[in-house]
Amino acid sequence: MSQLRISFLLPLLAFSILALIGAVALYSTLSGSRDPTQLPSVLVDKPAPPTNLSKLVQNNSPVQSSVTLASFRGKPLLVNFFASWCSPCRAEAPALEMLSKRISILGIAYKDRNDDTLQFLKQFGNPFQAIGVDQDGRTGIEWGVYGVPETYLVSADGVVILRHAGPLTRSIIDNTIIPALETLGS
Amino acid sequence: MIVEFGHFALITAFILSFAQGVLPLAGASRGNIALMMVAPAAAISVALAVTLSFLALVWSFVTSDFSLALVANHSHSTKPLIYKISGTWGNHEGSLLLWILILAVYGGVMAFGSRAMPMALKARILAVQGLVSTGFLAFSLFTSNPFLRLSSAPLDGKGLNPILQDPGLAIHPPMLYLGYVGLSMAFAFAVAALITGDVDRMWAKWMRPWVMAAWCALTCGIALGSWWAYYELGWGGWWFWDPVENASLMPWLAATALIHSSIVVEKRGQLKSWTVLLAIMAFSLSLVGTFIVRSGLLTSVHSFASDPARGVFVLVILLFAVGIPLSLYAWRGPQLITTADFTLTSREGALIANNMLLVVATAIVLLGTFYPLALELITGARITVGPPYFNATFNPVMALLVTVMTIGPVMAWRRGNTARLKPVIICAACGAILSCLAVLSIGSGFGIGPMVALSLIGWLGIGISADIWLQLKPSKSSSLISRAKRIPRDVIGMWVAHLGIVVFMIGAVGDNLLNSEQVVRAKPGDVIKIANRSVTFSGVKQVQGPNYQALAAQLEYRDEQGRLFAVLTPEKRIYNAERQTTNEAAIRPTLLGDDYAVLGDGDAKIGYTLRLYYKPLISWIWGGAVLMALGGLIAAFGRQRVTKSQPTNAVTAGPLSSASKVGTR
Numbered sequence: 001m002s003q004l005r006i007s008f009l010l011p012l013l014a015f016s017i018l019a020l021i022g023a024v025a026l027y028s029t030l031s032g033s034r035d036p037t038q039l040p041s042v043l044v045d046k047p048a049p050p051t052n053l054s055k056l057v058q059n060n061s062p063v064q065s066s067v068t069l070a071s072f073r074g075k076p077l078l079v080n081f082f083a084s085w086c087s088p089c090r091a092e093a094p095a096l097e098m099l100s101k102r103i104s105i106l107g108i109a110y111k112d113r114n115d116d117t118l119q120f121l122k123q124f125g126n127p128f129q130a131i132g133v134d135q136d137g138r139t140g141i142e143w144g145v146y147g148v149p150e151t152y153l154v155s156a157d158g159v160v161i162l163r164h165a166g167p168l169t170r171s172i173i174d175n176t177i178i179p180a181l182e183t184l185g186s
Numbered sequence: 187m188i189v190e191f192g193h194f195a196l197i198t199a200f201i202l203s204f205a206q207g208v209l210p211l212a213g214a215s216r217g218n219i220a221l222m223m224v225a226p227a228a229a230i231s232v233a234l235a236v237t238l239s240f241l242a243l244v245w246s247f248v249t250s251d252f253s254l255a256l257v258a259n260h261s262h263s264t265k266p267l268i269y270k271i272s273g274t275w276g277n278h279e280g281s282l283l284l285w286i287l288i289l290a291v292y293g294g295v296m297a298f299g300s301r302a303m304p305m306a307l308k309a310r311i312l313a314v315q316g317l318v319s320t321g322f323l324a325f326s327l328f329t330s331n332p333f334l335r336l337s338s339a340p341l342d343g344k345g346l347n348p349i350l351q352d353p354g355l356a357i358h359p360p361m362l363y364l365g366y367v368g369l370s371m372a373f374a375f376a377v378a379a380l381i382t383g384d385v386d387r388m389w390a391k392w393m394r395p396w397v398m399a400a401w402c403a404l405t406c407g408i409a410l411g412s413w414w415a416y417y418e419l420g421w422g423g424w425w426f427w428d429p430v431e432n433a434s435l436m437p438w439l440a441a442t443a444l445i446h447s448s449i450v451v452e453k454r455g456q457l458k459s460w461t462v463l464l465a466i467m468a469f470s471l472s473l474v475g476t477f478i479v480r481s482g483l484l485t486s487v488h489s490f491a492s493d494p495a496r497g498v499f500v501l502v503i504l505l506f507a508v509g510i511p512l513s514l515y516a517w518r519g520p521q522l523i524t525t526a527d528f529t530l531t532s533r534e535g536a537l538i539a540n541n542m543l544l545v546v547a548t549a550i551v552l553l554g555t556f557y558p559l560a561l562e563l564i565t566g567a568r569i570t571v572g573p574p575y576f577n578a579t580f581n582p583v584m585a586l587l588v589t590v591m592t593i594g595p596v597m598a599w600r601r602g603n604t605a606r607l608k609p610v611i612i613c614a615a616c617g618a619i620l621s622c623l624a625v626l627s628i629g630s631g632f633g634i635g636p637m638v639a640l641s642l643i644g645w646l647g648i649g650i651s652a653d654i655w656l657q658l659k660p661s662k663s664s665s666l667i668s669r670a671k672r673i674p675r676d677v678i679g680m681w682v683a684h685l686g687i688v689v690f691m692i693g694a695v696g697d698n699l700l701n702s703e704q705v706v707r708a709k710p711g712d713v714i715k716i717a718n719r720s721v722t723f724s725g726v727k728q729v730q731g732p733n734y735q736a737l738a739a740q741l742e743y744r745d746e747q748g749r750l751f752a753v754l755t756p757e758k759r760i761y762n763a764e765r766q767t768t769n770e771a772a773i774r775p776t777l778l779g780d781d782y783a784v785l786g787d788g789d790a791k792i793g794y795t796l797r798l799y800y801k802p803l804i805s806w807i808w809g810g811a812v813l814m815a816l817g818g819l820i821a822a823f824g825r826q827r828v829t830k831s832q833p834t835n836a837v838t839a840g841p842l843s844s845a846s847k848v849g850t851r
Contacts, residue, residue, distance in 0.1 A: 008519040011463060012512040015470070018552075019505060021560050026481060026497045028563070085573055087421040094707050094786070094795045111574055124705055147570035170787035 043160045048079070048152070049142040053132030056109060056117060067106070067132045069158065076161075076184045078105040078177075079152040080128070081145050083112040084120035088167035089149045093124035095168040100127035103181060107131040110140050110148050153180055189254055192242025193333035196283075199235035199290065200323040202228050206293075206316030210309035211381075222305050225312035226297035232319065233294025240274075240287045243332055247274045253339035256280060256332050262345040262763045264733040272356035273346045278480065278496065279332035281359055285476075286326060288360070288367040289319050292396075296371065303392055310378035311371075318370055321503045329499050345763035348734070354414040362407030362434060366472035368400025369441060373469035373511070376462045380514045383521050385458040390451035393465070397448060398822030401441045402815040408434050409811035420769040420784045422703070422799045424807060427576045432555045433475030436548050440468035443544035445818075446537050454599060456534060459522035460541070463515060470508040471548070477504055478555070528600045536594030543587040550579045581635065588642045588691075591684055592649035595677075610652045617648025632699060639695045647688040654681055676821040683817025690810025696779075696803025703800075709793040717800035719781075720744050726785070726794065734759040739785040739794065741772070756785040756796075775805050 043049070051069040069077075080096060082089040096105060107128035109117040114133065121131075134140055143152065146165045153161040162180050164172060206228035213221025243256075247270050252258040260277040261270060275281040293315040300308055326332070349355075375393040379385045411434065416424040425431060444464040450457045481497025528534040554571040561569060592614045596606045621644030622637060632640075657673060660666045702717040710725035722742040729736040736757040743752040754772035761768070774781040779802035786795030 005516075005520045008459070009516045011467070012509070012516050015508055015512055018474070018556065019501070019509070021556060021563065022477065022481075022497075022501055022504075024563050025559050026501060029481075030495065030498070087423050087426075090703065090705055091421065091786070091797065093705050097707075123703065141569075147572065 043144060043152070044163060046160060047158050048154050048160050049139075051108075051132065051139055051142070053108065053134055053139060056107075056114060056131040056133050067130045069106070069154070072104065072106060072129075072154075073156065073158055075156050076103055076181065077154045078103050079108065079143075079154055080105055081108045081110045081134075081140060081143070081148050081150045082120075083110045083148045084116040085112065086148045089120075090124055092149055092167035092169075093127070095170070095173060096127040097125055099168070099173065099177065100129075102178075104129040108134050108139060110134050110145065111137045151177075153177065153184075155184055188242050188245055189251065189333055189335070192239040192246075193331075195235045195239040195242070196323065196327060196333070199232045199239065199286075200320065200327055202235065203232045203290075203316045203319045203323055206232060207313050207320050208316075210313040210316075214306045214309045214313070214381075217306075219305070222309035225309040225316070228316065229290075229293040229297035229312050232316070233290040233297075236283075236287050236290040240283055243280060243283060244271060244274050247271065247280075250343065251339075252341070252343055253335055254332075255334045255336050258336060258340050258343045260346055261343040262733065263342050264763065265346065265351070266732055268353070268356060269346060269351045272350075275359050276346050276350045276355075279326070279330045281363075282322070282326050282330050283332050284360060285363050285367060286319060286322050288363050289315070289322065289370060292367060292371055293319065296396075300392065307378055307382065307389070310381055311374045314374035314377045315370065318374070318507060321507065325496075325499050325503060329496055342763070345733075345761065348759065348761040348764055348766050348768045349418055351761075352414065352418055354410055354418070358407060358410040358414060361403055361410055365400050365402075365404025365407050365441075366434075366437060366475065368396060368403055369437060369465075369469040369472050371396035371400065372441075372444060372465040376465035377511050377514065379462055379522075380511065380518045383518050385451065385462060385522050387452050387455050390448045390461065394445075394448050394452065395822045397441060397444055397465075397468075398818050401438070401445055402818040402822070404434070404438050404441060405811055405815040405818065408438060409808050409815075413808050416804075417771050417773055418768075420771045420797075422701075422771075422782050422784075422797075422801060424697070424804065427554070427571075427573055429555050430475075430479055432551050433471075433478045436551050436555075437468050437472040437475060439544050439548040439551070440464060440471050443541045443548075444468050446540050446544075450534055450537050454528070454534060456524055456526065456528070457538070457541075458524060459515075459519045462519065462522060464541070466508070466511045466515060467548075470504075470511075471552075473500075473504050473507055476500060531597070532601055533594065533597045533599045536590055536597055539590045540587065540594065543583050543590070547580055547583045547587070550576070550583065554579075577635070581639075585638055585642060588646050588687065591687070592646050595680060595684075596653055606653060606656050609656060610649055613652035614645045614649030617644035618642070620644055620648075636695055636699050639691060643688055643691050643695065646684065646691075650681055650684050650688070679817045679819070679821025681817070682820060683814045686810045686813030686815075686817055688810070689806050689813055693803050693806030693808075693810060696806065697801050700779075700802040701799060701804075704796075704798045706796055706798075707788065707793045708796050710790075712793075714796065714798060716798050717779075718746055719800070720748075721783075721798060723794075723796060726790075729757065731759065733763060734761045736760070736770070737785065739783070739796065741783050741796075741798075743774070743781060752781065754781060754783045756783045758785050777805065778802065780804050 048069055053067055055065045055067045057065070069079075078099060099105065105128050107130070109131055111134070117131070117133075132139070137145075149167050151164045151168060153163075155161050161184065162176065164176065168177070206225060209221045209228075210225035212218070213224065246254050246257050247261055248267070250257065250261060250263045250270070252261075256277060256279050260280075261273045265273065273280075275284040293312060296308075296315070297312055372393055375389065375396070379389055408431075411431065412424045415426065416422070444461065447457050447461045447464055451461050477497065477500045480500050526534075530538075554575055558569050558571055593607075593611065596604060596610045598604045618641040622641045625632065625637070625640050657677075658666055658669050660669065704714055704716045706712075706714055708714060708723045710723060712723050714721045714723065722744070724740040724742060726737050726739050729738045736759040738755045738757045741754045741756070742750055743754065744750050752774045754774060756772040757770040759768050759770055760766075769784055769786070771782055771784045773783075779800055782799040782801055784797040786797060788794030
């Protein structure tokens with residue numbers, strides 16, 4: 001005689017939850033409210049979130065300073081989320097280097113150890129005007145970062161103009177970033 | 187005509203597989219031999235029909251029949267022949283048909299062989315198989331029919347995504363599917379056992395070769411996928427914790443657990459309900475993987491044929507194929523409980539630890555894959571779960587697993603102690619300490635993670651070697667050869683597979699610790715220094731391929747003495763038909779390390795971006811995977827018959843135990 005046992009119901013329960021998640025995701029994708037391939041940012045045309053981060057410094061340096069978004073007001077700014085553990089970030093390093101000649105870039109080291117970030121900069125160059133440290137990823141959440149690398153163009157008055165998820169390539173710079181920069185008059 | 191024939195064969199297969207799914211089940215529960223006999227006959231016919239249908243599709247790809255919508259959308263007349271053939275499964279409809287083909291062939295082979303198995307069990311297993319293939323045939327015929335014609339045929343096709351035009355990817359999907367679908371055999375065994383309400387040692391013994399075969403294929407399939415990502419995506423990485431990769435890793439982890447737990451069922455008659463659950467889980471996870479990949483719900487670098495509308499169908503299949511067996515498990519599973527007759531420090535205990543760790547690892551991957559989706563649905567926030575999460579959670583679990591891996595095999599069943607246990611542990615511990623010291627003498631500043639990994643390499647490598655030596659050591663009465671002959675094949679297979687893990691770890695740790703990387707913008711004539719070599723960029727030149735044009739950089743590699751030892755030519759290709767560019771990395775693989783070069787953007791004026799890597803030991807990663815698969819094959823098919831299976835003419839449709847248990851007692 002078999003009796004029902006709770007522990008034997010658990011797999012079914014776990015599966016039901018998973019299937020429910022899948023079904024809801026599928027429903028919202030099909031009804032058009034969700035598009036997994038597009039990564040629209042709710043931030044576009046809205047003011048960039050106020051960002052105040054501790055500045056990346058050499059580990060043994062006693063100086064603790066901070067970097068704020070507000071201090072960049074007055075001219076367009078590129079905000080780039082990167083991390084030493086992300087391979088595409090390495091790939092886009094030369095692209096950023098090139099862009100840094102036209103626009104100042106604020107780097108945000110996303111969920112990374114300071115040592116690793118410094119090593120990364122030493123190896124791949126430092127195109128950034130300043131680098132903020134976002135160790136716990138809070139700033140990333142405020143900006144709605146999907147994954148590193150991710151780049152935002154912020155206008156002189158602090159409004160997000162565009163967002164690009166993924167590494168910057170030549171064609172993205174030429175076809176998206178540069179035209180947007182030109183409309184900003186930079 | 188051939189196309190219509192293939193379509194017709196597919197419809198025939200659908201009807202037959204429905205019969206294969208329903209009639210034998212009824213027959214087995216009523217003891218009706220005639221109905222049970224339908225199972226093997228139908229399974230063989232389905233296999234033949236699907237094979238014909240698949241060949242018809244391959245034929246239309248090879249002959250570039252652009253009146254077929256699928257061929258017109260995914261092929262091109264200038265494509266090399268091998269990619270015309272592989273183009274058959276380089277798209278959703280065709281790869282689904284390949285999936286079904288493999289499923290049907292597994293069923294056919296099972297129907298043909300396995301003569302010793304009781305008829306009721308065999309009928310039920312084939313019936314479950316038939317139901318699964320009915321679902322997928324319906325999926326193919328009703329939503330993804332590969333045989334749809336176009337009313338007017340275009341002059342040429344649209345071509346295949348260029349990054350899929352690659353020898354690695356030509357064989358990657360078939361391998362992976364052999365693994366995924368092979369797990370359906372274990373699944374069918376498990377569901378049949380739940381219907382019967384009984385599991386015995388012979389059940390595990392019959393199931394094991396199927397699981398092993400599937401596991402080997404899955405291992406190779408995953409390794410091929412990772413290899414492809416390594417040389418084709420051009421980032422030099424070999425594992426990205428991408429949803430699609432995770433989707434293949436989860437069934438692999440579950441299947442690995444299943445291989446180990448089924449040993450306990452076979453040898454000791456314990457862990458029955460757990461093994462049944464694992465068998466269901468392993469196949470369910472491969473269906474979940476299919477769901478993720480096909481529906482495009484999660485963004486991935488690997489998914490090329492996704493469409494949410496198809497996701498609905500896969501979800502429905504998933505609900506039936508997983509929901510029903512798990513309900514059955516909740517109902518019948520408790521019958522399979524046995525009382526444990528072993529202490530925790532025994533072979534059984536070690537295998538349970540192995541299973542726990544592997545299931546935890548599976549759960550970690552599952553959580554990392556689904557959590558972003560769940561969070562997005564609840565809060566709307568988009569997050570990615572990347573390497574930091576997996577490194578912090580998955581790796582420690584794997585470290586524990588490797589720790590147990592040395593001790594488990596030298597423990598005895600029921601109570602742990604054997605003569606080998608102590609010396610093996612001592613040797614392994616020495617190995618761990620020595621490998622730590624060896625590395626510290628070379629350099630310092632390695633983190634705790636790599637240090638643990640290195641000592642584990644010593645621990646496992648030396649531990650297994652000690653075990654092998656102790657079992658082969660010539661004694662007065664027997665020579666090395668005669669002792670070697672007496673070692674069961676599955677033990678040899680285990681050694682090879684476990685050594686594969688050592689080799690894999692050497693590769694992973696070597697690449698992680700020692701790899702060097704240079705990203706530069708270079709003009710012709712520039713010299714770049716990387717890892718003891720100087721690389722001269724002597725310029726780019728135009729290359730004309732069969733269906734692409736390429737810009738190829740010439741990189742001359744010289745060693746410290748200035749001797750030229752290699753010329754690498756990374757390419758940037760522009761595919762004419764598809765109007766896409768790809769980066770072809772140039773790789774010079776050696777056992778010691780790979781030289782890896784990628785040509786990026788640029789022009790003659792500002793110079794070209796070059797990404798150069800030196801990746802020490804990285805090829806060991808795939809070497810390790812090959813060894814694992816080889817070990818699996820040795821264990822699966824080279825097994826010595828310890829107990830000869832009783833030829834049973836079990837026509838009794840009742841509990842199969844009465845017939846089959848005879849053979850094991």
